[in-house]
Amino acid sequence: MDIMEKDAKYVAGTYGRFPVVIERGKGSVAYDADGKRYIDLEAGYGTNSFGFCDDEWLAAVTAQLGRVQHTSNLYYTSPCAELAELLSEKTGLAKTFFTNSGGEANECALKCARKYGTTVKGPDCYTIVTMKDSFHGRSFGAVTATGVEHYHDSFGPMVPGFVYTELNDCEGLREVVKANNVAAIMLEFVQGEGGVNVVAPEYVDTIRELAEENDILVIADEVQAGNGRTGKLYSYMHYDIEPDIVTTAKGLGSGLPIGACMFNAKTQSVLVPGDHGSTYGGNPVACAGALSVIGRIDDAFLAEVNKKAAYIKGELMGAENVAELTGLGLMIGIVPEKGSAADIVNECLKNGVLCITAGGNKVRLLPPLNIPDDLLAEATAVVKAAFAAQK
Ligand SMILES: *Cc1c(COP(=O)(O)O)cnc(C)c1O
Numbered sequence: 001m002d003i004m005e006k007d008a009k010y011v012a013g014t015y016g017r018f019p020v021v022i023e024r025g026k027g028s029v030a031y032d033a034d035g036k037r038y039i040d041l042e043a044g045y046g047t048n049s050f051g052f053c054d055d056e057w058l059a060a061v062t063a064q065l066g067r068v069q070h071t072s073n074l075y076y077t078s079p080c081a082e083l084a085e086l087l088s089e090k091t092g093l094a095k096t097f098f099t100n101s102g103g104e105a106n107e108c109a110l111k112c113a114r115k116y117g118t119t120v121k122g123p124d125c126y127t128i129v130t131m132k133d134s135f136h137g138r139s140f141g142a143v144t145a146t147g148v149e150h151y152h153d154s155f156g157p158m159v160p161g162f163v164y165t166e167l168n169d170c171e172g173l174r175e176v177v178k179a180n181n182v183a184a185i186m187l188e189f190v191q192g193e194g195g196v197n198v199v200a201p202e203y204v205d206t207i208r209e210l211a212e213e214n215d216i217l218v219i220a221d222e223v224q225a226g227n228g229r230t231g232k233l234y235s236y237m238h239y240d241i242e243p244d245i246v247t248t249a250k251g252l253g254s255g256l257p258i259g260a261c262m263f264n265a266k267t268q269s270v271l272v273p274g275d276h277g278s279t280y281g282g283n284p285v286a287c288a289g290a291l292s293v294i295g296r297i298d299d300a301f302l303a304e305v306n307k308k309a310a311y312i313k314g315e316l317m318g319a320e321n322v323a324e325l326t327g328l329g330l331m332i333g334i335v336p337e338k339g340s341a342a343d344i345v346n347e348c349l350k351n352g353v354l355c356i357t358a359g360g361n362k363v364r365l366l367p368p369l370n371i372p373d374d375l376l377a378e379a380t381a382v383v384k385a386a387f388a389a390q391k
Contacts, residue, residue: 003021003033004017004019004021018346018349020032020038020349021033024052025040025051025052025053026051026052026053027051027052027053027054027368027370027371027372027375028040028043028051028052028367028368028370028371028372028375028376029051029052029375030052030354036352037352038349038352038353038354039352039353039354039375039378039379039382040052040354040367040368040371041348041353041354041355041365041366041367041371041379041383042354042355042356042365042366042367043366043367043368044250044255045192045224045250045356045366046192046224046229046250046251046331046366047250047251047253047254047255048251048254048255048368049227049228049229049251049254049293049297049368049369049370050254050293050296050368050369050370051368051370051371052255054254054370056292056296057254057255057289057292057293059292060288060289060291060292061256061285061288061289061292063288064079064284064285064287064288064289065285067284068284069283069284069285070280070283070284070285071284072279073277073278073279073281073282077282077284077287078284079284079285079287079288079291080098080282080283080284080287082287082291083096083098083287083290083291083294084096084098086291086294086295087260087262087294088262090233090294090297091233091234091246091262092242092264093246093262093263093264094262094263094264094265094268095262095263095268096260096261096262096263097260097261097262097263097271097276097278097281098258098259098260098278098281098282098283098287099249099258099259099260099261099278099281100257100258100259100278100280100281100283100286101137101249101257101259102136102137102142102221102223102224102247102248102249102250102259103136103137103138103139103142103143103259104137104139104249104259104278104281105223105247105248105249105259105260105261106136106137106141106142106145106186106219106221106223106247106261107137107139107141107142108247108261108271108276109184109186109219109221109245109247109261110128110141110142110145110184110186110219111141111271111275111276112217112245112261112263112267112270112271113128113183113184113186113217113219113245114126114128114161114183115270115271115275116183116184116217116267116270117181117182117183117184117217118183119270120215121181121183121215122181124181125181125182125183126161126181126183127161127162127163127180127181127182127183128145128161128162128163128182128183128184128185128186129162129163129164129165129173129176129177129180129182129184129185129186130145130146130147130162130163130164130165130185130186130187131147131164131165131166131167131186131187131188131191131194132147132148132164132165132166132167133147133148133167133191133194133195133197133359134146134147134148134167134186134187134188134191134194134221135148135151135188135191135192135193135194135224136186136221136223137223138151140155140158140159141159143155143158144158144159144162145162145186147164148194163176163180163182167187167191167197167199167203168199168200168202168203169203170202170203170206173185173203173206173207173210174206174210177210177214177216182214182216183216183217184216184217184218184219184244184245185207185210185211185216185217185218185219186218186219186221187199187207187219187220187221188220188221188222188223188224188225188235189204189220189222189225189230189235189236189238189239190224190225190230190235190327190328190331191359192223192224192225192331192358192364193224193358193359194358194359194360195326195333195358195359195360195362196326196327196331196332196333196358196362196364197326197333197360198326198327198328199239201239201240204239204240204241205240207241208240208241211244217244217245217266217267218241218243218244218245219243219244219245219246219247220234220235220236220243220245220246220247221247222234222235222236222246222247222248223247223248223249223250223259224250224251224331224366225328225331226246226248226250226251226252227248227250227251227252227293227294227297228251228297228301228302228305228329228369229251229305229329229330229331229366229369230327230328230329230330230331231302231305231306231309231328231329231330232302232329233297233302234246234248235328235331238328242264243264244263244264244266244267245261245262245263245264245267246261246262247259247260247261247262248260248262251293251369252290252293252294253286253289253290253293254289254290254292254293255289256285256286256289256290257280257286258283258286258287258289258290297369301369301370304370305329305330305369306329308330308367308371308373308376309328309329309330309332311373311376311377311380312330312332312365312376312380313325313332315380315381315384316334316380316383316384316387319384319387319388320384320387320388321336321337321338321339321387321388321390322334322335322336322337322387323335323336323337326362330365330366330367330369331364331365331366332364332365332366333358333360333362333363333364334362334363334364334365334383334387335360335361335362336361336363336387336390338390338391339387339390339391340361341357341358341361341362341363342357343390344363344383344386344387344390345357345363345386347386347389348363348382348383348386351382351385351386352382353379353382353383353386355383363383363387365383367379
């Protein structure tokens with residue numbers, strides 16, 4: 001039986017896959033089982049920050065694998081402590097709880113917000129406000145936080161105490177905060193799955209004002225937009241706000257499962273021993289890989305990310321059949337004038353470029369942050385041609 005048949009027969013059918021078996025990769029290039037070459041503008045939903053099997057990351061990970069691959073959280077390990085310190089130095093946040101995924105990082109944030117609201121502000125202060133078209137994960141809390149009905153369908157009842165509002169609707173947010181006893185407002189500063197939608201600065205100002213007036217926690221979901229993806233280390237850093245809780249995952253591990261829930265001075269001591277945990281959280285191999293990733297995302301590196309982003313935008317702005325570009329940095333949404341984003345993605349795949357769709361009929365690009373300029377030019381030309389080919 002070939003791989004695709006075997007997968008269809010034995011792997012639970014929760015994914016729609018492209019008919020490609022990725023066999024190996026190096027940097028921004030992948031090869032399928034037939035030896036066909038693909039330039040990767042998807043990077044595992046923006047996970048492989050430094051592409052496939054990056055040398056420095058591989059060395060850090062394999063060295064740690066040969067020392068200690070795992071211990072329980074009853075003991076200390078160095079990569080976990082070092083990574084928490086590095087994240088704190090780079091963000092000014094106080095402490096980190098490590099997880100294995102973005103959804104799990106968001107669960108930690110939601111639990112922290114509920115405990116803060118109900119213990120500091122009163123037993124009825126538990127409502128969490130999230131945005132329509134958001135995406136926060138698949139576990140019950142995270143999927144309830146996700147403001148898209150389709151993800152809730154047939155799994156009800158959802159977790160109580162969530163209210164949804166339209167992104168960038170300042171008046172709508174004021175009304176929701178007035179009508180509910182709100183513990184936290186949670187948002188992606190650039191929505192990924194929902195359509196690479198960028199939050200407006202005035203909206204962030206409104207969030208900040210409401211949060212200050214009402215002691216509401218601000219949770220930034222940086223699972224997709226974090227770790228250099230938007231041209232800043234975290235996407236909230238484009239705005240005038242300091243979130244109380246920042247969650248991240250995807251690009252943090254550059255391909256190994258790790259997530260993080262970071263707390264500021266106000267939230268760092270809310271969760272105490274016994275409140276929360278994760279068996280694999282802070283795994284030394286995943287943390288060693290993340291150290292090699294975060295350690296390299298400095299101002300010079302981010303300037304390169306922004307240069308690559310400007311190149312793609314320059315090529316696609318006004319290109320045939322391109323109606324609109326959205327996003328920040330190397331998190332890019334492209335709206336076709338005609339044709340479906342899914343057809344364009346399939347055309348790219350046929351021509352050796354991996355990319356994906358996002359909500360609102362958009363093609364989404366999330367290339368490795370260090371994609372070489374020549375590969376970027378080659379792949380961008382393929383994307384441009386795929387847009388032009390739509391009838
Ligand atoms: C992918 C994603 C998640 C969920 O992360 P998992 O690692 O799949 O649990 C949460 N929030 C955002 C913004 C995401 O893009």
